[in-house]
Amino acid sequence: MANITTNPESAGGSLTARALREGFYAGIVSLGLFVLFVGLETTQNIRNELVLRQRWGLLLTFVLVAAVGRFLTVAYVRPWVAARKAAAVARVRDESAPDSFFKRNFNAIAIVALILYPILAMLIFGVQGSLKWVDNFGIQILIYVMLAWGLNIVVGLAGLLDLGYVAFYAVGAYSYALLSQHFGFSFWVLLPLAGILAAFWGMILGFPVLRLKGDYLAIVTLAFGEIIRLVLINWTEVTRGTFGISSIPKASVFGIWSFDVGAANNFAKVFGLPMSSAYYKVFLFYLILALALLTAYVTIRLRRMPVGRAWEALREDEIACRSLGINTVTTKLTAFSIGAMFGGFAGSFFAVRQGFVSPESFVFLESAIILSIVVLGGMGSLVGIAVAAAVMVGGTELLREMQFLKQIFGPDFTPELYRMLIFGLAMVIVMVWKPRGFVGSREPTAFLKERKAVSGSFTKEGHG
Amino acid sequence: MAPETNTATDTMTNDPILKVEHLSMRFGGLMAINDLSFEAQRGEITALIGPNGAGKTTVFNCVTGFYKPTMGMISMRQASGKTFLLERMPDFEITRDAKVARTFQNIRLFTGLTVLENLLVAQHNTLMKASGYTILGLLGLPAYKNASAASIELAKHWLEKAHLIERADDPAGDLPYGAQRRLEIARAMCTGPEFLCLDEPAAGLNPRESLALNELLTGIRRDTGTSILLIEHDMSVVMEISDHVVVLEYGQKISDGTPDHVKNDPKVIAAYLGVEDEEVEEVIEEIEEIEEGGKH
Structure with a gap:
């Protein structure tokens, strides 16, 4: 004793x-x-x-x-x-403890925070100082969030490995750039048009690759991405090749207020504000936020529709799908084209934001980054993917700000050069720590008594 | 719908739901099925038995469209009188239009979806129509909401039949083996089939589970009038529930009839055991006689 x-x-x-x-x-x-x-x-x-x-x-x-x-x-x-x-271990035993307020309302809090973000940035850093925070961080991250959510439909839900997603981004961007220059259509007309064109190209890609699975599918989609880029480079009469297309018109607030400096209905003039490009960036921030939320909303709705369930079933077992009377051809095509459509939306937004598009922006690395965001976030999970995009894109942007590292490693150290190295390292660490991504579990789309998340160990990654 | 008094022995109503005629399937040089013809009667449970490698699963894959047969005709006549030539249809149309559902020898569930979701995926085509091919459903029209509620009701019905209602919200991959087998059958039933093909539903089940399976299958036949074709090795299941047995060996039919008939068919016994016990005794007697003859 x-x-x-x-x-x-x-x-x-x-x-x-x-x-x-x-x-x-x-x-x-x-x-x-x-x-x-x-x-x-x-x-x-x-x-x-x-x-x-x-x-x-x-x-x-x-x-x-x-x-x-x-x-x-x-x-x-x-x-x-x-x-x-x-x-x-003790916590696992005591599961009855309710989630914290923050955890329960994470989505609502995140959306409110995003809506307030540009206003806060303006208040803290001033109108001109907010530019960097709204543009480099806010818009840049949200573009990737939207792209990754779009790709999530193809890779995360339908389980079709697509390495050429950036092709649809390019189709959307060039649709807007070319059509607005040649026909003078406004952004609001061309946004849906760019989406439809990208969806159309998604179908065109979809048809030949439907019979392929896994690695073979990945290779062909990779090739498709490269074909689009090479066409953009070499079809100089239309795309102006590597010079790209510049002076793409800006978007307006539904045609009511313009952001062109000379225009009579210029936003800053109308409201008597000092001239600054920051307002345009803030507008773009809300635009991409709305587009990204639209992507999320449609994804959530589609998951509860038969077609969304069929996508997930396709990821789990294609043969069983066929035995249940599901037309796997049309199911795969819808996944490809809807994913591509959101890529097209994001592409036309990209064109309007940059005012300039060139094939340089649509290299394979972009596809790889978008895909790695989807995988890191946890395939199929919208919240996980958004967090992954913020960490990956925001993280690499943040490394530009790490000037204090110079004091540690000497004045010759340029943190920008190490961005990709750290990016890779971070990915390896996350994949070791969470092999199924940040959010590995899956939310069921229907339930009888209680909604229980499905553990990642049961879900499959898909094989074609 | 089902003729209640149709016990296997007395009447053959001769209303075949499935007719397989001169079916042959060749894989390269291997003749997996050779000129096979048989019929499955409406409202009956037909069993397809035979030793390993006899071609049972190949027949199944031909019927459900996963293989295209080299030769022969497979016709399915629905209760409405509509006839489908299954060998000409792609696999998913066989389930969707001809109303033939199947299960697999190695269970193929959507392990990452919940039990309930598995049953909802099976109602894909009904829900797809109700949702106006997604477009109307996205707009939140009531037609889809009603269809969605109805689909959950149907799923609940089959979950209760399969004794899985308690596990409805668990991932399908988390179920024990026997429950996964029952879920696969329930899922196939959710497609609303007239003809159900079960590939070794009792494989790997313990005696209690296979008893529950018998109940589920006879219940399906009794309540929905669905005709069943099953491949099975477990003779307790075959002899207990089937009305009609077809025996295959090396891709050919060697016997066809009621369970009792098949049980006593010397060809079947020879196929399974080589030769029967009594014959073994006869052979021994013969040998002894010869030996005695030699002594004399």
């Missing part, structure tokens, strides 16, 4: 003692290891003689890091991890 009661204290005491001991050993081992590698350095002096330089200070740093690190790991980190694990 006595033994048991005194156990915790003795354990605590022995833990510190053990940590001290192990830290000491780690220090000795690192001293032995580094004394010749770090403590002594051979260099050449000015007369080209080999000299031995002693670096005891650096060696001391190494030894201390090893010793203190070991001590902290044993004494604090390990017990903390063990406690967390125990707490997690």
Whole structure:
């Protein structure tokens, strides 16, 4: 009995003692290891003689890091991890605890935050200062959110691996650029038209690849993406090749207020505001937010429709689908064309935002980034994908801001150059930590008693 | 719809729902089915049995359109009198238009969807029509809402029949094996079939589960009048519930008739056991006689 009661204290005491001991050993081992590698350095002096330089200070740093690190790991980190694990087990048992307010209303809070975002950015950074935050972060991320939500229909729901999604983005962008220049149609006419054209191209891609599965499908869609890009480069009479199409007209607020500087109904003039391009960016922010939310809304509605269920069933088992009388050909085609349609919407928005399109913007890397956002977010999960887009696109943008890193790594360090490296590293880490993406579980589309999320271990990724 | 008193032994009403005539299926040099003809009567349970590799599943795949037969004709006559030539139709139309549903030997459920969703996917074509091919449904018209509620009611009906109502909101992949088998049958029934093809529904079931399966199948026949064609190795199921048995060996029909008839058919016994016990005794007697003859 006595033994048991005194156990915790003795354990605590022995833990510190053990940590001290192990830290000491780690220090000795690192001293032995580094004394010749770090403590002594051979260099050449000015007369080209080999000299031995002693670096005891650096060696001391190494030894201390090893010793203190070991001590902290044993004494604090390990017990903390063990406690967390125990707490997690306890939490699983106590499932009756309701979700927090934040967790329950996450979607509503996120949408309200997004609507307030440009206003807050203007208030905090001023009209001109908000440009960077609204444009580089807000619009850029939302474009990718929308693209990834569009691709999610094809990859996440229907399970068809599409590596050429950027082709539809390009079709949408060029539809807007060319039609607005040649025929002078406004954005609001061309937005649906660009979507329809992209959907049409989705069908054209869909027909030949319907018989293909898995890797073969991926290769053909990849080729399709490249074909579109090469056509854009080489069909110079129409697309002006690599020069691209510039001075694409701006969008207006349903034709009521314009953002052209010379126009009589210029937004800033009408409201007596100082001239700034920030208002246009804020307008674009709300535009892409509305388009992205439309994508989400349609996706959510479609999932509850027979066609959406058929997509998911197709991802799970195509043969079973056929045995239930589902026409897999039309089902795949609808997935391709609806996914492509949203790509087309996003493309025409891209053209209007940049005012310039060139084939440079539609390289394979774009397809890869969109696909990796879908996979990282968790295939089929809208919230997960939005978070993944924010992390991936926002994260890489944020790396441009990391000027303080120069103080650590020296003035030659340019964090921009490491963006892609960190991007890749982050992806590897996330995939190890959450192999099914941020949100691996699946929301059922119908339920009798309670809506239980389906664990990711049951869902399939699709195979063609 | 089902003729209630139609027990297997007394009457053959001769109203075939499925007629297979001179069916042959060749895979390269292998003749998987060779000139097979049989009929399945309306409202009956027809069993297709035979040793491993006899071509039973190939027959199934031909009937349900997953294989295109090399030769022969498969005609399906619905209760309304409409006749379909199944060998000419793509697989999904066979289920959609000819109303032939099937299950698989290795269960093919949508494991990531819930049990209820599995049954809703099976009602795809009905719901598709009700939703005006998605367009009207997207606008939220009441026609689709009603159809959607009706589809859930139908799913509930079959969940109760299959004793799965408690697990309706669980993922299908989470069910135990026997329940997955029942769910697959319930899912096939949700397509509203007139003819149900079951590929080894009792494979891997314990005796209690296969008893429950018997009940489910006879219940289906009794309540909906659906005719059933099943492949089965479990003789307790075959002999218990089927009205009519067709025996295959090496792609050919070796026996056709009531369970009792088939049970006592020497060809069937030979196919399954080589030779029958009594024959073995006869052979032994013969050998002994010869040996005695040699002594004399």
